[in-house]
Amino acid sequence: MVQFVHPSTQDITLAGLLGALADPMRLRIVSSMLQRDGCMSCSEAAPCPNMAKSTLSHHFRILREAGIIHTGKVGVENRNVLRIEDINSRFPGLLEQILKFGG
Amino acid sequence: MVQFVHPSTQDITLAGLLGALADPMRLRIVSSMLQRDGCMSCSEAAPCPNMAKSTLSHHFRILREAGIIHTGKVGVENRNVLRIEDINSRFPGLLEQILKFGG
DNA sequence: TTCAATAGTTCATTATTAATGAACTATTGA
DNA sequence: TCAATAGTTCATTAATAATGAACTATTGAA
Numbered sequence: 438m439v440q441f442v443h444p445s446t447q448d449i450t451l452a453g454l455l456g457a458l459a460d461p462m463r464l465r466i467v468s469s470m471l472q473r474d475g476c477m478s479c480s481e482a483a484p485c486p487n488m489a490k491s492t493l494s495h496h497f498r499i500l501r502e503a504g505i506i507h508t509g510k511v512g513v514e515n516r517n518v519l520r521i522e523d524i525n526s527r528f529p530g531l532l533e534q535i536l537k538f539g540g
Numbered sequence: 541m542v543q544f545v546h547p548s549t550q551d552i553t554l555a556g557l558l559g560a561l562a563d564p565m566r567l568r569i570v571s572s573m574l575q576r577d578g579c580m581s582c583s584e585a586a587p588c589p590n591m592a593k594s595t596l597s598h599h600f601r602i603l604r605e606a607g608i609i610h611t612g613k614v615g616v617e618n619r620n621v622l623r624i625e626d627i628n629s630r631f632p633g634l635l636e637q638i639l640k641f642g643g
Numbered sequence: 644t645t646c647a648a649t650a651g652t653t654c655a656t657t658a659t660t661a662a663t664g665a666a667c668t669a670t671t672g673a
Numbered sequence: 674t675c676a677a678t679a680g681t682t683c684a685t686t687a688a689t690a691a692t693g694a695a696c697t698a699t700t701g702a703a
Contacts, residue, residue, distance in 0.1 A: 478650080478651095479650070479651060480649085480650065480651085490650080490651065490652090491651090491652080491653085491654095493651085494650095494651060494652060494653090495652095497651090498652090510650095510651090512650095513648095513649060513650055513651090514649085514650055514651080515650075515651065515652095
């Protein structure tokens, strides 16, 4: 059984958040999620064509462990949800401000 | 003769900026610079006690190559200046917003 | 109920990036 | 000219990233 690790809201750090977003592909993933309903399965990760699924999985893990997304298994696929409220409770407005410029 | 590499303003990337700031020590350095007059020599890097000077030099290089600081030699020491206007012309308000939460 | 398809993780390997002691370069002042 | 100061560069070791291959879990059909 796969168990996903998610930091609690107060364990989301600024350096961790910035580090997770310090990659063009991850910026695009998060930006796409925000433009959608805040959700995305790995296979829907349209910003990342031609990317090995192990690499994609790795990127989602980085985002997950930084506290940016929450991953839950729904049927055969993973449901990744942007933790927008948690992030905003730690760093109000920061994520939107960053994504205004990239993704 | 030591030559420092600085990206031009339009070559400052969002991912590069975030990556350079994705480290507690570098966040503190940049934050200290902003709270001062925007300048700092390596030896004045008070946020970083007990850090090997080669490591400190490395951190300043990361900041320099991301376009966050400009380094120039003045006498025996290096003068590091925050490129606040360049950064704000690329990403208005972003740096201040980030530093509001850390450093 | 078993078998193939789908979705994604984990592992192993290779490549890149980070941290630091040691050696080096450049400037200043005695 | 020599020592002190400031910082870089080099070499080594440690940590992190990218990806193919193998594995696990769920679904749907034969």
